[in-house]
Amino acid sequence: MDELKERQKQVLQIIVNTYVKTVNPVGSRVIAKHYHDELSPATIRNEMHGLEERDYIAQPHISAGRVPTDKGYRYYVDHLMPEPKVAPHVAALVAREYRDRIDNLETLIERTSQILSSLSEQAGLVVFPTFEELVLKHVEITSLGGRQLLVVWISDKGWVQSQVIDLEETIPAGELARISRFLNQELAGMVLEQIQPYLAAQLKQAQDSLHTLCRMAQTIVCESFPKMKPRRMAIEGSRYVLDQPEFQDWEKSRRLFKVLETKDKLSNLVCGDSERAGVQVQIGIEHHCEEIWDCSVVAAQYQINQRTVGAVGVLGPRRMQYERVVSLVDYVSRRFSEVLEQWV
Amino acid sequence: MDELKERQKQVLQIIVNTYVKTVNPVGSRVIAKHYHDELSPATIRNEMHGLEERDYIAQPHISAGRVPTDKGYRYYVDHLMPEPKVAPHVAALVAREYRDRIDNLETLIERTSQILSSLSEQAGLVVFPTFEELVLKHVEITSLGGRQLLVVWISDKGWVQSQVIDLEETIPAGELARISRFLNQELAGMVLEQIQPYLAAQLKQAQDSLHTLCRMAQTIVCESFPKMKPRRMAIEGSRYVLDQPEFQDWEKSRRLFKVLETKDKLSNLVCGDSERAGVQVQIGIEHHCEEIWDCSVVAAQYQINQRTVGAVGVLGPRRMQYERVVSLVDYVSRRFSEVLEQWV
DNA sequence: ATTAGCACTCGATGGTCTTGAGCGCTAGAT
DNA sequence: ATCTAGCGCTCAAGACCATCGAGTGCTAAT
Numbered sequence: 001m002d003e004l005k006e007r008q009k010q011v012l013q014i015i016v017n018t019y020v021k022t023v024n025p026v027g028s029r030v031i032a033k034h035y036h037d038e039l040s041p042a043t044i045r046n047e048m049h050g051l052e053e054r055d056y057i058a059q060p061h062i063s064a065g066r067v068p069t070d071k072g073y074r075y076y077v078d079h080l081m082p083e084p085k086v087a088p089h090v091a092a093l094v095a096r097e098y099r100d101r102i103d104n105l106e107t108l109i110e111r112t113s114q115i116l117s118s119l120s121e122q123a124g125l126v127v128f129p130t131f132e133e134l135v136l137k138h139v140e141i142t143s144l145g146g147r148q149l150l151v152v153w154i155s156d157k158g159w160v161q162s163q164v165i166d167l168e169e170t171i172p173a174g175e176l177a178r179i180s181r182f183l184n185q186e187l188a189g190m191v192l193e194q195i196q197p198y199l200a201a202q203l204k205q206a207q208d209s210l211h212t213l214c215r216m217a218q219t220i221v222c223e224s225f226p227k228m229k230p231r232r233m234a235i236e237g238s239r240y241v242l243d244q245p246e247f248q249d250w251e252k253s254r255r256l257f258k259v260l261e262t263k264d265k266l267s268n269l270v271c272g273d274s275e276r277a278g279v280q281v282q283i284g285i286e287h288h289c290e291e292i293w294d295c296s297v298v299a300a301q302y303q304i305n306q307r308t309v310g311a312v313g314v315l316g317p318r319r320m321q322y323e324r325v326v327s328l329v330d331y332v333s334r335r336f337s338e339v340l341e342q343w344v
Numbered sequence: 345m346d347e348l349k350e351r352q353k354q355v356l357q358i359i360v361n362t363y364v365k366t367v368n369p370v371g372s373r374v375i376a377k378h379y380h381d382e383l384s385p386a387t388i389r390n391e392m393h394g395l396e397e398r399d400y401i402a403q404p405h406i407s408a409g410r411v412p413t414d415k416g417y418r419y420y421v422d423h424l425m426p427e428p429k430v431a432p433h434v435a436a437l438v439a440r441e442y443r444d445r446i447d448n449l450e451t452l453i454e455r456t457s458q459i460l461s462s463l464s465e466q467a468g469l470v471v472f473p474t475f476e477e478l479v480l481k482h483v484e485i486t487s488l489g490g491r492q493l494l495v496v497w498i499s500d501k502g503w504v505q506s507q508v509i510d511l512e513e514t515i516p517a518g519e520l521a522r523i524s525r526f527l528n529q530e531l532a533g534m535v536l537e538q539i540q541p542y543l544a545a546q547l548k549q550a551q552d553s554l555h556t557l558c559r560m561a562q563t564i565v566c567e568s569f570p571k572m573k574p575r576r577m578a579i580e581g582s583r584y585v586l587d588q589p590e591f592q593d594w595e596k597s598r599r600l601f602k603v604l605e606t607k608d609k610l611s612n613l614v615c616g617d618s619e620r621a622g623v624q625v626q627i628g629i630e631h632h633c634e635e636i637w638d639c640s641v642v643a644a645q646y647q648i649n650q651r652t653v654g655a656v657g658v659l660g661p662r663r664m665q666y667e668r669v670v671s672l673v674d675y676v677s678r679r680f681s682e683v684l685e686q687w688v
Numbered sequence: 689a690t691t692a693g694c695a696c697t698c699g700a701t702g703g704t705c706t707t708g709a710g711c712g713c714t715a716g717a718t
Numbered sequence: 719a720t721c722t723a724g725c726g727c728t729c730a731a732g733a734c735c736a737t738c739g740a741g742t743g744c745t746a747a748t
Contacts, residue, residue, distance in 0.1 A: 039690085039691095040692080041691090042690075042691055042692075042693095043689085043690060043691070046689095046690090060699095061697090061698065061699065062697055062698065062699095063696085063697050063698045063699070064698085
């Protein structure tokens, strides 16, 4: 039932391609031209009628051409679109952006978002990694003199988080060294998010000689442990979306920018089903964010050590070149994973 | 000559106030009402004529009311505006935002930008501090095993920058300790930006026993030294500007967002004359950025230890409540300086 | 199954008219 | 010398209307 006849598929494909290019509703005559006058507009109209009945296309108004619906785009992406393959020059451009070593995670992420944005000519999105899932490699404690300590947490993939803390009392250097040794023995190799519960449990059953040591260690860890922040994200190139003709409408652009600034909503959207791997395309209202029902989101998760820690994506008008964008997001998410992994 | 008569000043003030509130060109009748029928519209029209001749106000078209020009706003800000005083509830809101300790510079800056934006209902801008002017407190070098080192640079104000580096060869722990001691002895207390030239000079004249040590130290410093990044900035709340009626025009909003995304241009604009202290108001084309000739920028620099290291500001349509915005920017820049200073 | 032909719909474009806000000017009032 | 009432002028915005053209749906013929 949901199966389309061969020619209907062709017509739908032509409509999507043409509409994406021209922004104008596509009429029967234009489609007929694709058949080099082997078919008349009237025939095409019959096919279109079928497509419209089954909700793949719609008319903005009664005497206009046809425009793909969400369902139409979905069918296009699932069945009609050519296999997304990243263009060589795009790959080259991405590679070049990643070539020179970037020294800082924030910058790396911003850069990635810019790459996505400039190559797709849409808004680029990168959700910061949750480092809670990373494995602790080393914790370094240094006295800054007085009652100040510098504590540096180093995870397996070069993710470094440092924190200066104030203590109630000074700790002798010897004690500090012991604490440091103790912490590294106990905690190295653990997944970050398990550390605090584990240490709390340890402390409970330690009523013996290690007691004071444990308390101090606990204090230091509590004060300096990297906080689980609300999921940050980097958004670049939102201006590209504003350039699209459909956003000449003031109300639409206001709604869009409202969503872009409440990043929590957006990050859920980009992260999507954490189950499914690969690129996910959410067309129009499929993403359930009403304010931007006329936008699509193409996103993919990225990994460190096979663990999914975040996602990258592109947001643009529903009328987008899905093949190009999907291939780009796919490629960038892979390269970004690699860069993160080698990033020690 | 540039002196306005008392009543002209009043009229200008009424025009600015009314226009800022209503967005509509202000006619003589509306102004006359402010005088409770003690003056007729015709009289006001005469005064307006004078103001228009001297370019303080203008007519969008011949049968419309008057609108302040750049010069008009400038006169208002310099002479007519009440002394900017931060409203108590605004101060309270700002204080509350800064109350809980923020553990990370990026977040602190983002937060500050959000404060500026939400309380001014315009776009908030914060230029990241240049930490090159900060003083080195301590440099910490730790072996991560193998040929990897973790180097942490700590400045006087708790500004920490860490970097993992790869070496050509392993360095014995003893050597490393010597290098560490050497670097801290030599460099502690220096302004960051002088460190690299100084070390290079030292290396040149060291042909003695310290030679190898020096070379290694040099390598470590070069690889790990915090790079002078292009000036980053945090922009929050650009959507507020889009909400302003003057930005219903698609072209205008496109131009604005183009500027907002090329942050280098903007950061120059916000930093302004590095000479002058206090809040700076740049009205319309005064900031020499043509794309946003109809926007004003209100900015103030912030300090760490009396050293100017960055700037905060607000960007919005020229038609803005200058008094409110100036007082806000002033207040936030001071509080932000304080927070940064206490931030160890 | 296809197509030519025709009637129909409706947005877009552009012209005309009316309305109302607001101005400038001048002559007379204070 | 200053203010004001009154009048005529200008122009933007809105309402109304006619026209045009792209595109459709339907039907009858191929």
